Each structure stands twice: as structure tokens, then as C-alpha cells.
Amino acid sequence: MKTPCPHPTKSRYATLEAANKAAHRVTHQAGLPLRPYECPCSWWHLTKTPAPAALPAASDATLADIQRLASLPDIDFRNIVAADARGEGKPGDRGALRAPQILTRWKRCLGQLHKDLNDQFQENRGNPSLLAEDWRKRATSYRETLALRLSESRRLKAEAHAEMVRNQEYKKHDAEVAAAAGATVQELRAHAGEVAKERLINAHQAEFRRYLADAYADLGISLPARIRRRIAESASEVLTEGQAS
Numbered sequence: 001m002k003t004p005c006p007h008p009t010k011s012r013y014a015t016l017e018a019a020n021k022a023a024h025r026v027t028h029q030a031g032l033p034l035r036p037y038e039c040p041c042s043w044w045h046l047t048k049t050p051a052p053a054a055l056p057a058a059s060d061a062t063l064a065d066i067q068r069l070a071s072l073p074d075i076d077f078r079n080i081v082a083a084d085a086r087g088e089g090k091p092g093d094r095g096a097l098r099a100p101q102i103l104t105r106w107k108r109c110l111g112q113l114h115k116d117l118n119d120q121f122q123e124n125r126g127n128p129s130l131l132a133e134d135w136r137k138r139a140t141s142y143r144e145t146l147a148l149r150l151s152e153s154r155r156l157k158a159e160a161h162a163e164m165v166r167n168q169e170y171k172k173h174d175a176e177v178a179a180a181a182g183a184t185v186q187e188l189r190a191h192a193g194e195v196a197k198e199r200l201i202n203a204h205q206a207e208f209r210r211y212l213a214d215a216y217a218d219l220g221i222s223l224p225a226r227i228r229r230r231i232a233e234s235a236s237e238v239l240t241e242g243q244a245s
């Protein structure tokens with residue numbers, strides 16, 4: 001599965017961070033603007049060619065895109081994966097491949113495409129014809145792209161996993177806090193909402209009573225005496241303030 005490096009003489013860096021640091025240093029010292037790029041050999045190198053267009057992201061896909069891809073037959077799914085590797089396809093499809101629900105299937109399909117291509121290389125190995133030579137040239141760059149997509153899918157899977165672990169930790173922590181308070185998390189959340197609402201009402205009492213009066217009027221029922229009194233009070237407060245000045 002390891003792809004040989006097309007540029008074995010280049011300096012290699014294990015992480016994007018390390019490559020970024022090196023790029024920064026070289027750019028500074030030699031005045032040569034370099035940027036890191038991920039190589040199919042799984043290391044990072046530096047290059048002076050400008051960055052290619054940004055990769056699609058899961059946020060490019062709607063829930064409908066994700067559900068459609070999840071239910072696609074393998075052959076159609078494979079076509080979308082291959083198109084994406086060539087930099088083609090609808091943004092929704094390409095984004096959906098990177099959604100946590102689809103990542104595993106995408107990664108498995110990429111692995112299959114990569115393996116199939118390697119098998120074809122094996123079959124083609126001894127073939128000296130120009131046609132075979134031409135095929136090898138095109139297939140080599142496609143194989144490199146597949147290797148890149150594979151490492152992208154692995155990275156996204158690791159990120160999705162870390163996010164899931166984080167959410168589980170939050171959940172566990174919240175459950176502990178709630179248990180200590182003798183309540184459920186649901187109850188604490190509802191309580192937080194009540195507290196915030198209370199503060200909002202207190203900060204804007206006159207406005208709240210106006211909305212309340214509107215809502216009563218819309219429903220066609222009469223205001224309770226207590227609220228009617230408060231509205232009259234604030235109206236007269238406004239009046240006396242006006243007279244005092």
C-alpha cells in the first residue's frame with residue numbers, strides 16, 4: 001500500500017506543523033516563498049508552486065446529500081469516489097464523502113481503487129508497448145492522487161474519532177454534575193433556560209408586559225388584574241416623571 005516518493009531527494013517532514021515551521025524559516029532566510037504540501041509517500045515536502053484549490057469539506061454537503069450517498073449501490077458510490085479523486089464531481093457529493101457517516105465507506109472504497117490500480121500495474125509490468133507506457137504514466141499520477149485521498153480520509157477519520165471522544169467526555173462530565181445536583185442533564189438545561197428567561201424579563205419588564213398584553217389580545221382573553229395594574233402603574237410612572245421635569 002506504500003506509495004514510493006516521486007521526489008525522494010526533497011526534505012521530508014512528518015507533520016504539517018513541522019513543514020510549516022521549515023517553510024517559514026526558508027521563506028525568511030532565503031526570501032523564497034515556500035509552502036508545505038502532502039506527498040503521496042505520506043510525508044510533507046515544501047514547494048514553490050502556488051496552492052491548488054481547497055479540498056471539499058463535509059460542510060459542502062446537505063443532510064440529503066449524505067443520505068443519498070449512504071444508500072447508493074457500490075458501483076455508483078465508486079464512480080463518485082473516483083471522480084472526486086480526479087478533482088471532479090458535484091460539491092454536495094464530494095462534501096458528503098467527507099461526512100463522518102460516510103468516511104468509513106469512502107476510505108474502504110479508496111483502498112479498493114488503490115489496490116485494483118496496483119494489480120493493473122503488476123499485469124502491465126513487463127509490457128514494453130507505447131500504449132502500456134502511456135497508461136503507466138497516467139496511472140502513476142492517479143495512484144498518487146488516490147494515496148493522497150487515502151491519507152486525507154484517515155486524517156478525517158482520526159479527527160471525527162477525537163470529536164466523538166470529546167463529546168462523550170462532555171456527556172460524562174455533565175451527567176456527573178447533574179447527579180451531584182440530584183437532577184438530570186435535561187432538567188439542568190431546562191433550568192438554565194428558565195434562569196436566562198427570567199433575567200431577560202427582569203431587564204425588559206415594561207416591554208415584556210406589552211408583549212404579554214398583545215398575546216392576550218391576540219387570543220381574545222382579558223388580562224389578569226395584576227398585570228393590568230402593573231401596566232397602569234408603569235404608564236403613570238412615565239406620566240409623573242414627565243410632570244416632574
Ligand SMILES: [Zn+2]
Pocket residue numbers: 004005006007008039040041042043045
Ligand atoms: Zn514524497
